[in-house]
Amino acid sequence: MNFYELAQNRYSARKYQNKKIEDEKITKILEAGRLAPTAVNFQPQRIYVLKSEEALKKINEITPYAFQAPLVMLVCGNVKEAWTNPHNSRNSAEMDASIVATHMMLQAKELGIDSCWVCYFNTEQVKKEFNLAENEEPYLLMPMGYSDEKLGLPSPRHSQRKPLDETVKYL
Ligand SMILES: Cc1cc2nc3c(=O)[nH]c(=O)nc-3n(C[C@H](O)[C@H](O)[C@H](O)COP(=O)(O)O)c2cc1C
Numbered sequence: 001m002n003f004y005e006l007a008q009n010r011y012s013a014r015k016y017q018n019k020k021i022e023d024e025k026i027t028k029i030l031e032a033g034r035l036a037p038t039a040v041n042f043q044p045q046r047i048y049v050l051k052s053e054e055a056l057k058k059i060n061e062i063t064p065y066a067f068q069a070p071l072v073m074l075v076c077g078n079v080k081e082a083w084t085n086p087h088n089s090r091n092s093a094e095m096d097a098s099i100v101a102t103h104m105m106l107q108a109k110e111l112g113i114d115s116c117w118v119c120y121f122n123t124e125q126v127k128k129e130f131n132l133a134e135n136e137e138p139y140l141l142m143p144m145g146y147s148d149e150k151l152g153l154p155s156p157r158h159s160q161r162k163p164l165d166e167t168v169k170y171l
Helices: 003-009 023-034 053-062 093-110 123-129
Strands: 045-050 071-078 136-145
Touching: 003 093, 023 045, 023 093, 045 053, 045 093, 053 071, 053 123, 071 093, 093 136, 123 136
Parallel strands: none
Antiparallel strands: 045 071, 071 136
16 A cells, blocks of 8 residues: 555544554554654654553543544643744644654554544543653543444544545646
8 A cells, every 4th residue: 555545544443343452553653653854853742552451441532533442542742841833822733743653653553553533521520640740731532443344434424525626726
């Protein structure tokens, strides 16, 4: 699968098989995230791998969008470690964490692991339940696993993308 095919084939999986992800694959996914670029290379991302029965139970109680997946990446950023743009005071932690998460999502797909980017959760509850450090912000959850062959199919949204001329302007 070349990169374009990988990008085309990736879709949000919302129903997973009851099958664990192999540890080598988890490590490779995390390594791909490690290679992501971040502002000034400050690397403010913090990834919590929710893999234990206890952690998974907790996250599935917090949101239905963890989809009972066998593993959930909780992707956070340390806002005090991230770069701030002096022109607009914008902190880059969320952008940095998003690039890391994108690397992980696409690496996972190459390894045959499906996922879903999830922002629908109570961030304060996540901070409390997982004891995040003071400056850590949770940005997204990424349930991961082997998509259920029958029920884990792409939603109709997967095939709906705006034409380039609606989102791109050549100047
Ligand atoms: C920032 C962001 C937040 C999202 N939050 C959720 C979510 O909370 N729950 C969910 O089921 N999907 C969520 N998604 C997945 C999108 O709905 C999905 O990517 C989009 O509909 C396109 O479908 P596809 O990923 O299958 O191509 C989110 C995606 C992004 C990028």
